[in-house]
Amino acid sequence: MIPEDAPVPGDTSLLRRVHPSEIVWDDNDGCPRPGSGVFKDPEMSVHLGDVLQDEDRAPETVLAGKPTYSLVSLTAAFVESEQQEVRRRPIDEDQSHGEVCGEKPRGRCRLFARTAEFVVLETNSLKPEVLAKMQSAAADGEDAAPAA
Amino acid sequence: MGAAVSPLVAIVPPPEAAPVRSARIEAPARQAGDRTEGPDVYKVIAPDASPWYGAALNQISGLTALAVGWNGYDAREIKADFAIDAATFLTRVAFPGIAAPSITPLADGGVQVEWHRGGLDIEVAFSDEDPGVYIADREGGETELPLSEAASAIASYWPRLQGS
Numbered sequence: 001m002i003p004e005d006a007p008v009p010g011d012t013s014l015l016r017r018v019h020p021s022e023i024v025w026d027d028n029d030g031c032p033r034p035g036s037g038v039f040k041d042p043e044m045s046v047h048l049g050d051v052l053q054d055e056d057r058a059p060e061t062v063l064a065g066k067p068t069y070s071l072v073s074l075t076a077a078f079v080e081s082e083q084q085e086v087r088r089r090p091i092d093e094d095q096s097h098g099e100v101c102g103e104k105p106r107g108r109c110r111l112f113a114r115t116a117e118f119v120v121l122e123t124n125s126l127k128p129e130v131l132a133k134m135q136s137a138a139a140d141g142e143d144a145a146p147a148a
Numbered sequence: 149m150g151a152a153v154s155p156l157v158a159i160v161p162p163p164e165a166a167p168v169r170s171a172r173i174e175a176p177a178r179q180a181g182d183r184t185e186g187p188d189v190y191k192v193i194a195p196d197a198s199p200w201y202g203a204a205l206n207q208i209s210g211l212t213a214l215a216v217g218w219n220g221y222d223a224r225e226i227k228a229d230f231a232i233d234a235a236t237f238l239t240r241v242a243f244p245g246i247a248a249p250s251i252t253p254l255a256d257g258g259v260q261v262e263w264h265r266g267g268l269d270i271e272v273a274f275s276d277e278d279p280g281v282y283i284a285d286r287e288g289g290e291t292e293l294p295l296s297e298a299a300s301a302i303a304s305y306w307p308r309l310q311g312s
Contacts, residue, residue, distance in 0.1 A: 017219070017220035017221070018219075018220075019214075019218055019219045019220065019253070021210075021211065021214070021252060021253055022219065022252050022253065024250035024252060024262060024264065025250065025264070026264040027247075027264055027265035027266075028264050028265060028266075028267060028268075028269070028286060029264075035250070035252040035260065035262065036260075036262075036271060037252055037253070037254045037255065037258075037260055037273075038219075040254065040255060040256070040277075040278070041221075041255060045221045045222075066220055069220055106271065106278070106280075106282040106292065107282075107284070107290055110269060110271075110282070110284060127207075129248065129250075130250075
């Protein structure tokens, strides 16, 4: 068991749930991503990957009971490079719970949104327009791929 | 040498890019659904808006159904005032030709309207905690504006926000 006051290694994944309505299509990058509002909270709840690993839990277990949600990840080193502090804050129902604390002006929220990687992208619950653009981008990619 | 281009070209929307000019309220659709009592149900019609306009209003309405904790943490319910503010803003910027924005709920009970295209990231936040317009131009520069300038800001970027 990882003690609450143990430092958080830089390569620790910080996982955050994303509601389907928070996922947007980015035409600039040609991919879906979480909206910047996902990362606005000055004390943003996350789930620490090292605790999940220690408990032998897959990241997807963070979504238990929330089948329509997706899951994104940032690393502790990245958020710390953006003047944030990562704190372990275990709660009764989730020992992996933590917080990313610090001011999050709009530019920083946008950076987090563009940097976050999907660990789980629940396509079945995406907004229709996001799903349509994903499918269109995938079809364009197939068209552009050289014939085998 | 090519003709000089007026700097105004980029910030003056073309004539067809006028905001929605006419919205009318149609007669009560009293028998809509299973309702047999309660207030009359009206329908707002804006015939010269972008095709996505009606769907966007429906999306905003849908956000008001989100319950406390909707984001999987401690998000608040979406406030009706912010839903109305977002809908009013869309009425002013749903120029024919402009691409559909994304509409997202905010954990503080607000609503955000955003475009990510044409090398721009534009976010218009209607919220208690951090209202305003945020524009990041990937060709350089970030700008923050008050909500009172939101519609004119969108008009100024109209050429880069056209739908494909």
